[in-house]
Amino acid sequence: MKIAVCVKSVPETGSARRIDPETKRLDRSGEAALNAFDVNAVEEALRVKEANGDAEVVVLSLGPAAALDSLRKALAMGADRAVLVSDDAAAGSDLVATSRVLGAALSRESPDLVVFGQQSSDSDGAVLWAAVAERLKLPMVSQASELQLADGTATVKRQTEFGYDRIATPLPAVIAVSDAINEPRYPSLKGIMGAKSKPQETVSIADLGLDAGDVGESGSRTEVLALASPPPRGESRKIEDDGSAAQQIVDFLAEKKLI
């Protein structure tokens, strides 16, 4: 069994993130890390592997060459192999362009199961799996808070606004897991030491049989037109409770016509 986990290298959380006003793209020059939500996806893939014995976990990403450092965390956790699609032509790819690249890279691997994390912490995107599943023409289930595999079928407990669904799908399939699905392991020292010697392949757009026009800004169908500061909030009041705070809240709500 082969399990592919799609992951992203993102700016380190806590770093001062900015959009470059020139390129209107996220500034990726600072420290990068494996997207925290993808760590749950890697963990779930490893658990599936451990429960199924004979399985390979491949992490797959689109990003700059330096993204390999982030992918190594997944290898340190226990993933077997990393594939990074890295190509200057692919910089600035939007959803459709990215799904085209990942779709091509996944087709080359033909995994039985494709796992995504809940969202990327930099673009707040939480949709890529659906576009990739469409490219691959595979069934897809998102927001998985539990995943069980048996007899070539994945059974998923899915969180929605209304509660929990239970959905079954035959493999191969694309499953996006929520960050509530598991508590990821920390890489062991042995895992960290061993990660560097695991297979790490960097492929170009041409290696995937794609043209430069299919990816990056020319393959994208959305664009950033302008950047602005967020609208300011109105005046803010702060009071210390001297026993009358509840009454003051009531007066405030009445003034705002909220009660």
Place this chain on the structure above:
Amino acid sequence: MPTLVFLEHHGNELQKGSLGVLSKAASLGDTEVAGVIAGSGVGALASEAGTFGAAKVWVADDSALEAPLPQPRVDVLAKIVGDGGYDTVLFAASVLAADVAAGLAARLDAGLNWDVVDLVRDGGRLVGKRPALGDSVYVDVGWKGDPKIALVRSGTFEPAATGGEPEIVQAAVALEDFSTRATMLEQAHEEQAGPSIEDADVIVAGGRGLGGPESFSLVEDLAKALGGAVAATRAVVDAGWYPYSSQVGQTGKSVSPKLYVACGISGAIQHKVGMQSSNVIVAINKDPNAPIFEFSDLGVVGDLHQVVPRLTELIRARRG
């Protein structure tokens, strides 16, 4: 600019978020605003869509569409976009809508912008406004080519009953093989008694400052008195004090009610991004330096165990 709006329904009701997007589309003065309802036995919902701005409603009624699964809906929408010549397709964000929108974008090789909080016409061109990087920057986003697809942040637009009787068109349902491979074994039932948090006008939320799960009754009582819904932070959901379905924040839901009352919530970025677009924010926290006070309209530095029950009492008295 003919626009198609995906109308999500649950429990035989069109969702408020979808109707808000429909009303917004109608207010942009487009040549044709249509809605699409996909499900089983859903024809009766079409006329309400007219009320909120749809001149035409496509009804895709088929038992294969009964379960709220995304991929069959991509098939339905792709065909309608082609048949109806729609150059814009709008969705109110939800678990289902996000998956439909992204699948449709890949199917049609179309641009998808998400987390849109406003839509404007700039010289005939559609422009979306999108907060990014934890809402620290606002981005004007556009589309290259048609159709233009957008996911609107939940609770952004209010439904406005400005329309009339719509033209109703039955949509043909032809599904791809891969779209029907995932099957619903058991569909979610309404778990919460009050309004769902994404549709609620008033939300009372509790955080770690409550001290323990038993104190959530303070939040529930206040929510009840205000006729609102209860929400929780990730910290208390992780701790098992409250169910995930009520979680607001980066990994939960994004809400923008008229009133958000934050009880014992510090205002970490994880929570902030899910609620800061609320109209009025009232925060009660004993730490005067809590970040929540930076984006509250009224901040109360005090012990919520004193303030909240008293507040509930006063509101109950006022409501009689």
